[in-house]
Amino acid sequence: MPSLDPSGYIWVASLCGLTLLWMLFIAPKFVPMLSRRLHDAESSPLTPIDHVTLRIASLLMFVVAIIMGIMLFEVIMRYVFARPTIWVEELSRWLGGVIFLVAGLYAMQQRTHIRVTIVYDIVGRPVQRVMDAIGTVFVCVFCWAVTWGYWENAMRKFETWELYGSAWNPPIPAIMKPLICLVCAWMSIQAINNLIVDWRRNEPLAPAEDN
Secondary structure, eight states: OOOOOHHHHHHHHHHHHHHHHIIIIIGGGTHHHHSOOOSSTTOOOOOHHHHHHHHHHHHHHHHHHHHHHHHHHHHHHHHTSSOOOSSHHHHHHHHHHHHHHHHHHHHHHHTOSOOOOTTGGGSOHHHHHHHHHHHHHHHHHHHHHHHHHHHHHHHHHHHTTOOOOSSSOOOHHHHHHHHHHHHHHHHHHHHHHHHHHHHTOSSOOOOGGGO
């Protein structure tokens, strides 16, 4: 078990509890809005993997709003009351890092990641399936290499509850480092899910913004 102090256990329990409650009771209401709408009759129902990714994405939408709210609070406190905070800048950076990291999952599910399709678009569907499989293999190899190589270091930072070292001193390293591993592992699962879903289609799945 991690050798956390009582405050560390409170942090972990609070984050896990709030995330679980959101995923179970609030996120399902946003899944239809976040899921892509296909332009043809071949639309497939969302898989359980898609549902988890979209529920995570629903949480990120409100993290952006939180960042805007605390930055506005900082501006008012600093320039109106001359009482700047020591936590807003670091918290906004922390939350921004979470968004930057986890938003890749949503981009993967929506097929909106950057792709060069000059060759892909001119070949037949059987060749496209092969290219999709090769791309998925590369994504999985990279994600699992990062997870495997970084896991021990990330868990060490979590077990020691490594802090940021600033005046506010939040546990940014202790949370962000393991999150990198978890996101990479789930991204590989989402990539495999995409391959399975897209393999059965007679036409490649276009990015959501093209619909």
